[in-house]
Structure formats: C-alpha cells, structure tokens
Amino acid sequence: xxxxxxxxxxxxxxxxxxxxxxxxxxxxxxxxxxxxxxxxxxxxxxxxxxxxxxxxxxxxxxxxxxxxxxxxxxxxxxxxxxxxxxxxxxxxxxxxxxxxxxxxxxxxxxxxx
Amino acid sequence: xxxxxxxxxxxxxxxxxxxxxxxxxxxxxxxxxxxxxxxxxxxxxxxxxxxxxxxxxxxxxxxxxxxxxxxxxxxxxxxxxxxxxxxxxxxxxxxxxxxxxxxxxxxxxxxxxx
Numbered sequence: 001x002x003x004x005x006x007x008x009x010x011x012x013x014x015x016x017x018x019x020x021x022x023x024x025x026x027x028x029x030x031x032x033x034x035x036x037x038x039x040x041x042x043x044x045x046x047x048x049x050x051x052x053x054x055x056x057x058x059x060x061x062x063x064x065x066x067x068x069x070x071x072x073x074x075x076x077x078x079x080x081x082x083x084x085x086x087x088x089x090x091x092x093x094x095x096x097x098x099x100x101x102x103x104x105x106x107x108x109x110x111x112x113x
Numbered sequence: 114x115x116x117x118x119x120x121x122x123x124x125x126x127x128x129x130x131x132x133x134x135x136x137x138x139x140x141x142x143x144x145x146x147x148x149x150x151x152x153x154x155x156x157x158x159x160x161x162x163x164x165x166x167x168x169x170x171x172x173x174x175x176x177x178x179x180x181x182x183x184x185x186x187x188x189x190x191x192x193x194x195x196x197x198x199x200x201x202x203x204x205x206x207x208x209x210x211x212x213x214x215x216x217x218x219x220x221x222x223x224x225x226x227x
Contacts, residue, residue, distance in 0.1 A: 004156075035217075043157070043200075043217035091156050100147055100205040102215065104156030 004105035006092050012111045018080040021108045024073055025094030033093040033102060034067055034077050043091075049075065082112045117201045122222040125195075131188040133221050135201030138182040145205045146177060147215060148186045150197040157200065157217070160186065191225045198222050 005024040013019055025032050033048040047057040052069045060067070064083070069075040079086055093104040118136040125131040137146065147162040161168055161175045163184075168175045174187040188195055200220040 042219055043151075045216065093156070100145055100162050100215065101159045102149075102157075104158070106156055 004092055004094050004103055006090075006105035006108050008108055009106065010109045010111075012113065013082055015083055015112055016081045017112075018078065019082045019086070019110060019112075021077040021090050021092075021110070023075045023077070023092030023105065025075070025092070026096075026103055027073065029094035029096045029103075030072075031095045031097075031102075032069060032075050033091075033095075034075070035091040035093065035104075037089045037091065037107070038087075046077070079110075082110075084112045087111050117203055117218055119199075119201050119218065119221045121219070122224070125188075125191045125223060125225050127193060127225055127227050128190055131186075131191040131195065131223060131225070133186040133188075133199050133201075133223065134183065135186070136183045137201070137203045140181050140203050142181075144203050146175065146181075146184050147200075147202040147205065148173070148175065149200045149202065149217070150195075151200070151220070152194075152197040160199075162205075191223075193225050193227065196223060196225045 004026055007022045030051050034046040035043050036046055037043045044059055046059045047067045048055055049069045065079055067077045087110055089107040089109050091104050091107045093102045095102045145162050145164050148160040149157045150160055151157045160172050161170055163175045163177050177184045198220040200217050202215050204215050
C-alpha cells in the first residue's frame with residue numbers, strides 16, 4: 001500500500017489567498033484525521049472523520065478553516081483566507097477501526113507570507 | 114484525555130537499550146497507552162500500545178506498571194536511525210467508541226550516539 005498520500009508537499013502562498021490541502025487515506029481505513037504541527041504548539045488534532053462523517057472538529061482554530069471528506073478516499077482541508085500564523089506542517093492520517101494505530105502522511109508544509 | 118509527563122530529552126549509546134519513561138497518573142481504567150515517534154521532517158509513526166499487560170513487537174517493548182500510572186518504552190538495541198521524538202499518549206477508550214482523539218504532548222527527544 002502507498003500509505004497516506006498528501007498534496008501538495010510544500011506550498012508558499014500570500015496572505016489572504018485560499019489554500020487547499022488534499023489527502024488520500026489508506027484504502028479501507030474508516031478514520032481520517034487532520035493534524036497541525038508548529039514549534040510553538042506541537043502536534044494538534046484539528047478534526048477527524050469516521051466513515052466520511054466529521055466526528056470532532058473542536059480543534060479547528062476558526063471559521064477560516066474547513067474540512068470535507070466527500071468520499072472514503074479523499075479529504076480536503078481548506079484555509080480561506082490564509083494568514084501568516086497558519087504557517088505549519090499539516091498532517092493527514094488514517095486508521096482502521098478503533099485500534100489506535102494511526103498512519104500519518106508525510107505532511108504538507110505550508111508557508112504563508 | 115489523561116495527561117502524560119515525559120523527560121524532555123535523553124541520550125543513548127548505539128547498540129544499548131533505550132528506556133523511555135512516561136508518567137500518566139490520571140489514566141482511567143479503560144484508556145490505552147500509545148507510543149509514537151517522529152523522525153525529523155517525517156510524519157509520526159506508531160510504535161506500540163497496551164492496556165494492562167506488557168507488550169512486545171518487532172520495534173519495541175512496552176512495560177506498564179501494575180497501577181498503570183506509568184510506563185516504559187524499551188528499544189532493545191538502539192541504532193542511529195532511532196534518533197527521534199518519542200510521544201507517550203493516553204487515550205482511545207477500550208471497549209468504547211470515543212476513540213480517535215489522541216493528544217500529542219511535547220515528547221522526549223531521544224538522541225542515539227555512535
């Protein structure tokens with residue numbers, strides 16, 4: 001299996017622009033997670049889905065952030081409008097059932113200037 | 114979720130066992146202990162998890178105290194490639210449906226020296 005696939009790997013954008021991060025989970029996995037990592041705050045869970053349904057979005061920082069999972073093989077995390085403080089590594093992860101064994105992608109490195 | 118406490122950093126000589134401690138004194142009876150690690154510039158990687166009994170897999174061993182208030186991750190023969198940040202996490206309720214919200218702390222930076 002190719003693992004969790006994220007795109008883009010790196011993105012530099014200007015403040016105010018819309019950013020869309022994409023994720024393809026491991027086939028057959030029913031949980032999908034979006035995490036954000038910064039030096040200051042560490043690794044934070046933003047939102048997670050079970051069977052394409054958002055279960056907990058309490059970690060989403062504000063209304064500028066939105067996440068969707070239209071089907072079992074694709075999810076997006078959108079930031080509109082982006083701000084410099086959104087600069088971080090965004091990880092997508094997936095898992096099968098409630099094992100707690102979560103597989104992470106390589107991350108999308110976002111820089112907002 | 115219960116909070117965990119880990120040392121900020123540890124060193125280990127290559128080929129020796131690395132023993133990484135974790136305190137989780139507020140763990141509830143049905144919460145698992147998970148260990149993940151993150152090598153620089155990569156996504157976190159699952160290592161092992163357990164509920165009450167000690168666990169071993171191809172990567173590591175997990176020793177959980179009888180009162181479950183602390184645990185130790187053991188890398189039996191550390192290599193340079195084991196240099197990483199190691200996260201001890203408590204969560205994922207056994208037998209329940211509240212699983213999913215694994216909260217990562219600051220972890221322990223393990224440096225393996227030649």
